[in-house]
Amino acid sequence: MDSKLKVTDVPEEANFYDLVAGDNVLEIPLFQRPYMWKESHYKALLQDISLIDEETNGAVFLGVIVSFGRGSGPGRPPTWMIVDGQQRVTTLYLSVMAAVEVAAKAGELDWASDIMGRYLLVRPMSGLSVNTKLVPSFNDRGQFDAIWKRIVTVKNFSSHTIVASNPPRAPSPTGTAEGLMLSQYMRIRSELTRLLREQGISGLNHHVEILTSRLSVVSISLRDPTVAPKIFERLNYGAEPVTVADLVRNEVFARSGDDASTAMHLFGTRWEPFVARFADKNADLDRFLFPYGLIYNPNIKKADLFAALRKIWEKFSGPEQIIDDLEQFQPAYLALTAGENYQDAHPALKLRVGRIYRSGRPSSIYPFLLKLLRAFELGDVSEAATCGVLDAIESFLFRRAIVGIEPTGLHAVFKGLWQELTSEAKGKDLDELLTPERLRSVVRSKPTISWPSDEEFRAGIESGELYRRKIATYAIREYELGLEGESPSDIHQIEHIAPQSATENWRAAIPDGYEKLVHTWGNLLPLTSSMNPSTGQSDFAVKRKAYADSIFASAREVSKHHEWNATAIRDRSTSIADWALTRWRF
Incomplete structure (x- = not known):
């Protein structure tokens, strides 16, 4: 990348041309997440390009690309696995593809074939079954193949000398033929068709020059992919983190x-x-x-x-x-x-x-x-x-x-x-x-x-504020299931027998220590969501009648009391503690 255009001082700052230079292949791991960028992301990219067009910026920084090399060999180009940054890399590649199709359809076959050979395809190699410089993830290959078929079927393009000598060979199509990648490509193609109509091939060429040379990234090549999560934790950009x-x-x-x-x-x-x-x-x-x-x-x-x-x-x-x-x-x-x-x-x-x-x-x-x-x-x-x-x-x-x-x-x-x-x-x-x-x-x-010992456990049940504990729903349900008779499989709400917000009558029934007693296990019941609001702050005489008809055995048990006061709450807590010491043995 031209040092005059760099946004940072780091030598790793690169542009798209640098990433695909020579025969470099950018490969998205086979089963990495698919392409996800939508219209809003492409509009943001166009906004970056407009800053360069208006000479507000010499170049625009897009973020970080993290990769690790798989090496090369005889008949095999150097391949870089993109650990993160595939959305940006793929969008730039799709943009160049769209420029090639738009130009070819306008009869600019020489320009289109030159751009395709320079940025999109590796040189002919013996036995090389795939020659695209981008190899997308498993789920995107069907759409990627469909896009290439659009390009090679442009009239007279596949027979052009340069194209015929090294025709595009995309990976075998997998995944669906339609999706976010194809939708984005068609969106980009529409924008570049408008650009060519208004500014001609020189305008399109300028656009591609910006895409490939003046949108920069910092390219981090990992020696070991195991360090990827640590890098993502420390990089502040909006891409989805790798898990x-x-x-x-x-x-x-x-x-x-x-x-x-x-x-x-x-x-x-x-x-x-x-x-x-x-x-x-x-x-x-x-x-x-x-x-x-x-x-x-x-x-x-x-x-x-x-x-x-x-x-x-x-x-x-x-x-x-x-x-x-x-x-x-x-x-x-x-x-x-x-x-x-x-x-x-x-x-x-x-x-x-x-x-x-x-x-x-x-x-x-x-x-x-x-x-x-x-x-x-x-x-x-x-x-x-x-x-x-x-x-x-x-x-x-x-x-x-x-x-x-x-x-x-x-x-x-x-x-x-x-x-x-x-x-x-x-x-x-x-x-x-x-x-x-x-x-x-x-x-x-x-x-x-x-x-906790038996003594500590008993004290927790008799005086602890169960309602404020995360274990409350489970505890009340287990006590319900421990009672004889038919018990439902779920609890919908926790009912305070003496209500959380005390009326004058309830204050009179429990004059001392109300706030502490009200949340203890002895004062809590399971009730259905429909019955809980209906009982609310009613006096115990009203609640008692509702409890008698409850589907919950513990509510029917409480309905046998004639009054509800501090002694009744403490007695019930003691009874529950006796049961719990057997249920959850030391």
């Missing part, structure tokens, strides 16, 4: 070699269904990868996750084995994070996994639970032992939530818990090692981690 999940996808299919057909088959039959299961359950592959990595290495830091995953997979035979390994932990993860039914054939285990999901479990427990549940699936741990450990973990988390202990610090406990409990596994049955007693002993040995 660890994006890098994992690219890593998996980079191991497919250059056989695109094999990669596409694997993508369609294995990878897409695997990822779709996360989306179907409103789950997130990116969040899954960290606990997955901790299963293999408890000392992984999030900032180093992708590098650690690559190291884990070094010994794997290929992409299918990576997907197999990821998939084996997916059912348990979706059950824990999205409430997907788990192990229908084992109702006791399904019940406990469902409880942990509904309790709003912290993500710090996932590595241990994924390993535990997978061990059960493989037959290494019995259902009874698995259920016992799940009960202990639920009790630990629930007791802490009731007494108001935040779930901070638990990551350090659970990330290595499996190794601590099973380190003596040689010659021993895992059922002997995975017991509630051993789990509690290991957890309580951590100096900063509290496992």
Whole structure:
């Protein structure tokens, strides 16, 4: 790039011509996200070009392009994988393509063929099946192919000497033939048709000169793609960030070699269904990868996750084995994070996994639970032992939530818990090692981690303000399910028997400590959304009648009281505490 036009002092500042100089190929990783820019993005690009046209700027800076080289070889041009910046690179390439089509249709075949050969195609090479200097992502190749077909079918263009000697050969079409890429191309083509009509070929040539020479980027070439997330965290521009999940996808299919057909088959039959299961359950592959990595290495830091995953997979035979390994932990993860039914054939285990999901479990427990549940699936741990450990973990988390202990610090406990409990596994049955007693002993040995005693737990129930705790909905639902009789599967709202905003009558019924008692467990009930507003601040006599007809057993239980005061609230809290000490044992 002409140093006089540079916006920055960095030697890496480049223009589009520099990026595609020689036989450089810009390749979007096979299954990177598709082209996403819309009309607003193109209008912003035209605004940048107008600044140069008006001589307001000598050049305009577009941002950063991050890539890593795949190298070259005999009959293979140097290829740069675009880790980030594909939207800008692709838009510039589409703009030059549109200029070629518009000029060719106007009979400017020499100019069009020269521009195509200079910016869009690599030189003829023996055995080179694709010669476009841009290779888009899997989902965009159908549209890319459709655009090239428009260009080569322009009258007399394909027979032009230069074009005939090196005709465009785009990647095999995959994905749909219509979409955002084609729409953007047609938008650009319309703009350049107007430009040619008003300013002639010289105006079009000037436009292409700006596109290729006077819109600059800083081109960062990575030695190692694993550092990409760290770079994105530190670059301040509006492009979509690359996630660890994006890098994992690219890593998996980079191991497919250059056989695109094999990669596409694997993508369609294995990878897409695997990822779709996360989306179907409103789950997130990116969040899954960290606990997955901790299963293999408890000392992984999030900032180093992708590098650690690559190291884990070094010994794997290929992409299918990576997907197999990821998939084996997916059912348990979706059950824990999205409430997907788990192990229908084992109702006791399904019940406990469902409880942990509904309790709003912290993500710090996932590595241990994924390993535990997978061990059960493989037959290494019995259902009874698995259920016992799940009960202990639920009790630990629930007791802490009731007494108001935040779930901070638990990551350090659970990330290595499996190794601590099973380190003596040689010659021993895992059922002997995975017991509630051993789990509690290991957890309580951590100096900063509290496992509330029965006395602390009871005090939390009897005097703690449950309504202000995140665990409230789960606690009230579990008590409801613990009562005899028919109980619905869900709770819609939490009802304060003595209302949050006290009337004079309620103040008279509870003259002392109203604000504290009103949010305790003893004063809370589940009610349907329709009944909750209807009872509101009514006196207890009115509420009592409504409770008697409730579908909730706990509301019908309260309706047996003739009055509701501080003593009634405390007595009910004590009764609930007696039940809870059995339900969530120490």
